[in-house]
Amino acid sequence: MSSTAVLVGVYQPGTSVLHRLPVGPKLLGVAALSVAVVAVRSMPAAFAFLAVALLLGAVARLRARLVWRATRFVLLVAVVVGAFQWFFYGRDKAVESFLDLVTLALVALTLTATTPVNAMLDAIVRWIGPLRRVGVDPERVALTFSLAIAALPGTVALALETRDAARARGLGKHPRAFLTPFVIRVVARAHETGAALEARGLAD
Amino acid sequence: MPTIAFDAAAVTVPTPHGDRVVLEPVSLTLTEPRVAVVGANGSGKSTLARLVNGLVPVTSGRVLVDGVDVARDAGAVRRMVGFCFTDPAAQLVMPTCVEDVELSLRRHVKDKKERAARARAVLEQHGLGDHADVSVHALSGGQKQLLALAGVLATEPRVLVADEPTTLLDLANTRRVGDLLLGLEQQLLLVTHDLDLAERCDRVVVVADGRIAFDGDPVAAVAHYRDLASADS
Numbered sequence: 001m002s003s004t005a006v007l008v009g010v011y012q013p014g015t016s017v018l019h020r021l022p023v024g025p026k027l028l029g030v031a032a033l034s035v036a037v038v039a040v041r042s043m044p045a046a047f048a049f050l051a052v053a054l055l056l057g058a059v060a061r062l063r064a065r066l067v068w069r070a071t072r073f074v075l076l077v078a079v080v081v082g083a084f085q086w087f088f089y090g091r092d093k094a095v096e097s098f099l100d101l102v103t104l105a106l107v108a109l110t111l112t113a114t115t116p117v118n119a120m121l122d123a124i125v126r127w128i129g130p131l132r133r134v135g136v137d138p139e140r141v142a143l144t145f146s147l148a149i150a151a152l153p154g155t156v157a158l159a160l161e162t163r164d165a166a167r168a169r170g171l172g173k174h175p176r177a178f179l180t181p182f183v184i185r186v187v188a189r190a191h192e193t194g195a196a197l198e199a200r201g202l203a204d
Numbered sequence: 205m206p207t208i209a210f211d212a213a214a215v216t217v218p219t220p221h222g223d224r225v226v227l228e229p230v231s232l233t234l235t236e237p238r239v240a241v242v243g244a245n246g247s248g249k250s251t252l253a254r255l256v257n258g259l260v261p262v263t264s265g266r267v268l269v270d271g272v273d274v275a276r277d278a279g280a281v282r283r284m285v286g287f288c289f290t291d292p293a294a295q296l297v298m299p300t301c302v303e304d305v306e307l308s309l310r311r312h313v314k315d316k317k318e319r320a321a322r323a324r325a326v327l328e329q330h331g332l333g334d335h336a337d338v339s340v341h342a343l344s345g346g347q348k349q350l351l352a353l354a355g356v357l358a359t360e361p362r363v364l365v366a367d368e369p370t371t372l373l374d375l376a377n378t379r380r381v382g383d384l385l386l387g388l389e390q391q392l393l394l395v396t397h398d399l400d401l402a403e404r405c406d407r408v409v410v411v412a413d414g415r416i417a418f419d420g421d422p423v424a425a426v427a428h429y430r431d432l433a434s435a436d437s
Contacts, residue, residue, distance in 0.1 A: 011299065011300055011303070011337065012337070013337050112299075116300075116302075116303055117298055117299055117300075117303050118298070118303050118306045118307065118310075118316075118319075118320075119316075121310075122316060139310070139311075146297075146298070146307075147297055149299070150297050150298055150299055151297075153299070153339075153341050154293065154341070157293075157341065189293075189294060192289070192291065192294035193294050193295075193297060195259055195289075195294075196287075196289060196294050196295040196297070197297070198259060198282075199257060199259060199282065199286075199287035199289075200282075200286075200287075200295075200307075200308055200355070200356070200359075201279065201282040201283060201311060201359075202307070202310075202311070
């Protein structure tokens with residue numbers, strides 16, 4: 001399984017405070033923390049936010065293996081971003097960017113690991129319920145959100161399969177050999193998923 | 205058992221060189237509990253199956269499920285007809301097994317706790333109880349197909365249409381899924397390349413070049429299909 005597959009949307013059952021907390025406060029908390037991480041620009045603050053994210057992960061009793069598998073890809077990206085920042089803006093900015101990215105990944109992981117997607121779906125349906133009066137179908141909007149979350153691991157899997165297929169044909173390093181079939185497969189998968197949802201009566 | 209009736213149902217698709225006939229007008233009445241559809245790739249058998257719940261619309265003619273016209277009330281028909289695809293990856297859209305089954309139940313069970321309990325019971329019933337909270341991406345091919353079937357059967361449809369559900373599976377999982385399908389209470393319309401499975405059904409329809417080439421006794425139908433395949437090779 002890819003690291004993205006682990007990071008996004010895989011609920012880990014548990015009884016921690018965060019597991020029992022309703023979806024609304026959790027989403028608001030994640031939104032507030034994310035805005036603060038982006039808005040407050042200082043290295044001490046970045047360390048403080050990371051400490052909060054680690055504390056939340058500990059409260060949620062996330063398994064170390066899950067955290068490692070989920071964040072290793074983000075760590076790699078954060079190192080690359082940090083290197084660029086160091087080159088252009090200096091050490092402090094690089095460390096801050098690195099910490100911010102890891103913090104955001106940990107917070108997202110904690111949210112998805114303690115909240116079933118169906119609970120988020122129920123919350124979204126409840127929140128946008130009043131918009132029924134103006135013709136909005138809350139179930140459909142919520143389904144769109146949840147599909148966006150759930151589609152990420154599948155899309156990563158398609159990318160890996162396409163890369164392997166290109167390699168098997170000796171075309172591993174040619175961008176067109178990867179991108180063209182990848183886009184076609186993603187569109188085809190979207191079409192199949194649409195048919196499957198229609199067949200399950202979820203598109204009526 | 206519900207009655208599935210094709211009344212001169214035909215499908216054509218537009219192409220730059222004019223309309224292409226995918227399915228010639230078909231008239232069939234299916235009342236048997238287990239009906240198999242066999243035929244070569246591109247013969248029109250999947251199109252025939254997809255007409256039953258409106259995934260493919262008829263160009264002319266009608267398809268009725270228990271008297272309800274698919275073209276007029278697709279929603280009502282889809283509540284009666286479950287559909288299982290060849291590749292379960294396209295059908296599984298939620299991160300974990302229990303969440304995917306819960307998604308199927310959303311329109312039927314409004315209470316969250318009851319929905320979750322029913323989803324877990326359905327998984328248990330299909331041998332996936334231990335995998336309820338496992339990522340759907342971590343399942344084997346056979347488990348994915350069982351989960352896709354569980355998601356469909358959770359809504360208790362009266363008819364199940366399965367489009368080559370064992371094509372991607374190994375021998376053991378083919379048997380497991382085949383046994384599950386043939387043991388269902390629901391009426392089954394099974395599109396398959398597995399001729400052993402087809403022979404275990406009550407009726408077999410052979411489709412060739414968009415036409416019904418044979419319809420009737422499973423053993424005779426499979427023999428007819430083998431003759432057709434031999435003649436083509």
